[in-house]
Amino acid sequence: MSLAAIERKIIALEGEMLAAVTREDFETAARLRDEIAALKGGAVVRQPPPGEMGLGTQVPVVEPPKGWKRPKKPDLMTNVKPRKR
Numbered sequence: 279m280s281l282a283a284i285e286r287k288i289i290a291l292e293g294e295m296l297a298a299v300t301r302e303d304f305e306t307a308a309r310l311r312d313e314i315a316a317l318k319g320g321a322v323v324r325q326p327p328p329g330e331m332g333l334g335t336q337v338p339v340v341e342p343p344k345g346w347k348r349p350k351k352p353d354l355m356t357n358v359k360p361r362k363r
Contacts, residue, residue: 288317 295310 284317288314291317 291310291314295307295314298304298307298310
């Protein structure tokens with residue numbers, strides 16, 4: 279989300295929160311207040327987006343260069359290394 283989109287969402291949520299308070303629907307107003315605080319960055323711990331949970335998910339995946347082919351495996355019947363005695 280861009281900053282402008284976040285600001286528009288905060289303004290919309292504040293309007294909904296005011297409407298909920300005038301209706302005396304305090305549970306909804308409290309939920310909206312918590313959403314606004316999370317969007318403003320007041321929450322220290324946030325829910326990660328789906329698919330980005332767990333360790334190492336922020337590390338980009340290394341990809342081989344385009345056109346690269348995996349080399350053929352060596353023949354197991356050949357002696358690749360000299361025999362140690």
